[in-house]
Amino acid sequence: MSPTSPDDLGALTLRRYHDHLNPGMVTLLKFMGLEIAEVSAEGCYVIASDGTRYLDYFGGPGVFTLGHRPASVIAAVRRQLDEMPLSSHILPDPVLAELAERLAELTPGDLQYSFVCNSGAEAVEGALKLARAHTQRPHFVAAQGAFHGKTFGALSASGRESYRAPFQPLLSGFTHVPFGDADALAAAVDDQTAAVILEPIQCEAGIIVPPDGYLAAAREVCDRTGALLILDEIQTGLGRTGKWLACDWEGVCPDLLTLGKALGGGVMPLGAMVARPAIWDVFAKNPYIHTSTFGGNPLACAAALAALEALQTQDVAALCQVRGEQLLAGCQRLAAKYPSLIVEARGRGLLVGIQFADPDMGGLVIGGLLQNHILAAFAMNARETLRLEPPAIITEAEVDTLLTALDDVLQMTAALLEE
Ligand SMILES: Cc1ncc(COP(=O)(O)O)c(C=O)c1O
Known part of the structure; x- marks a missing residue:
């Protein structure tokens, strides 16, 4: 500069925002x-x-x-920068491997395999794709008002019409039910549902805490119908709600968990999707079926390892x-x-x-x-x-x-x- x-x-x-990035945002900023x-x-x-x-x-x-700029995360990133910031993708990367193991240790139940990526929306995309490929079912059930990101799949799961309308048609097969209503959820899920995707507490919908028992009811309907439960903890996870994960409030374990945001320690952009081994079969059979050039890079993974350590010890x-x-x-x-x-x-x-x-x-x-x-x-x-x-x-x-x-x-x- x-x-x-x-x-x-x-x-x-x-002026640069106005001319090259986002004129609408400049109007808002000037208004304020x-x-x-x-x-x-x-x-x-x-x-x-x-x-x-x-x-x-x-x-x-x-x-x-x-x-x-937490000191321990900054230090870990600096160390990694001097060693190897990006992966060759040919040889295995010990930093990514350590992070995946740590995520398995720090997530509930038998969540074990991770897809590490660059953002929350990518983690959601990974979860939706894996759910569809594993179940071979066409439909998803999501909640009204939900926010899961702005890529096509994540937006299809999201529930705000003004963000969705300009981009229609979005992915087919998504039904949105009122958040917190266990009966409406049960009525929408059947043997054609690949997955139910929910935030344990809806954030962008206006901080909506569901009634006690809602996540357990979602778990039950998924178990009964064979649908997978995806919990999006990109914003609620890693301590934010007063428990390590928001699903810990109800002791409910999802089949697929998405993380992001705080996972990078406020220093590196990072997302992750963690899945149970039973549903990792499609990714295991073809290791290149869902990949990302920069996803899980050593620099971001070093930040995540230091962040997880700090989030736990503090x-x-x-x-x-x-x-x-x-x-x-x-x-x-x-x-x-x-x-x-x-x-x-x-x-x-x-x-x-x-x-x-x-x-x-x-x-x-x-x-x-x-x-x-x-x-x-x-x-x-x-x-x-x-x-x-x-x-x-x-x-x-x-x-x-x-x-x-x-x-x-x-x-x-x-x-x-x-x-
Ligand atoms: C619950 C939830 N899911 C997904 C996302 C998308 O994450 P990203 O903006 O990193 O793509 C967000 C972002 O606010 C979020 O709050």
């Missing part, structure tokens, strides 16, 4: 008064070109569970549980204080959503938080819901900072609406 003054860097970056660019990050903070430090309550969402699940209780309780107090503005605050661990009565409130509140140097966003499939997913290392005081800022912003909004 050519040397540029901090002020100019913001304007220059926006943002003419800065991000230049660095550490811990819970993103630092902008003008030097302002923003407390990161967006968090990736779900990528920065360990915070930005017990991020416990951190998310404790800080999550503080955050949710504070948000619920605000919901009680501003009943005309907030429908509900809900969530589990450090996965908290605030649903506003008016969908346009989300934009106002996000703009207000930005003025207070806090980054946040609404859920991708539910713009009436503000989604809060800070790093697990957020402190008690930093949770209070968010709650105070949110209170101020809501007070101003309530006053404006009364005028």
Whole structure:
């Protein structure tokens, strides 16, 4: 990058976004008064070109569970960079092999074989393909409002019409049922269903926690019909909800599990699909049937191994549980204080959503938080819901900072609406 003054860097970056990346996003950023660019990050903070430090309550969402640039992950990536960043793909790679073994150890039941890739959507694609090839069945059942990524297969499983409509026809054979309704799920699954794909807690739908027993009911209907259960833990996994995996809340083990986001330690992009050995047959018979040039590269795998170690030794699940209780309780107090503005605050661990009565409130509140140097966003499939997913290392005081800022912003909004 050519040397540029901090002020100019913001304007220059926006102009380049406008001309070469995403003009629509620039309109949004300018609407929120943002003419800065991000230049660095550490811990819970993103630092902008003008030097302002923003407390990161967006968090990736779900990528920065360990915070930005965790030291042990950075060190592991640096070491690997000097050894071998990308694989020859001819000789076996010990870093990928170690990661696959570690994933088998750290996932429930007999989940054992991994396809390691570059993103969450790719992990979902791998799971859908394997489910179809193993079962030889045509149909999938997914949930309304679900978010599984934006590639064709993952989008076909996702449930937001405005993201799907421009790209129709998507893959055939997908049925979407109301999330959390075990009877509707049971009615939709039959002996032609290859797999049921669910998030244990829907994130982009607005942080929707299903009723107790829903995942167990999904497991039961899959067992009864021979359909596979795919649980997408790309956002909920690795401590975020207060347990290592969100499916641990119900003790349910899927046939295929997808991971991503925090798996790369907030340093490298990485996804993984982990499957039970009984269904790995198609991939085992033909080792080149589903591959990726960069997927499972040593640099990303070194980051993942260091991230898994840090996530475990720092017990991020416990951190998310404790800080999550503080955050949710504070948000619920605000919901009680501003009943005309907030429908509900809900969530589990450090996965908290605030649903506003008016969908346009989300934009106002996000703009207000930005003025207070806090980054946040609404859920991708539910713009009436503000989604809060800070790093697990957020402190008690930093949770209070968010709650105070949110209170101020809501007070101003309530006053404006009364005028
Ligand atoms: C549950 C879930 N699945 C899949 C994805 C897609 O992941 P990626 O954006 O890495 O492709 C996301 C991303 O937000 C997600 O939250």
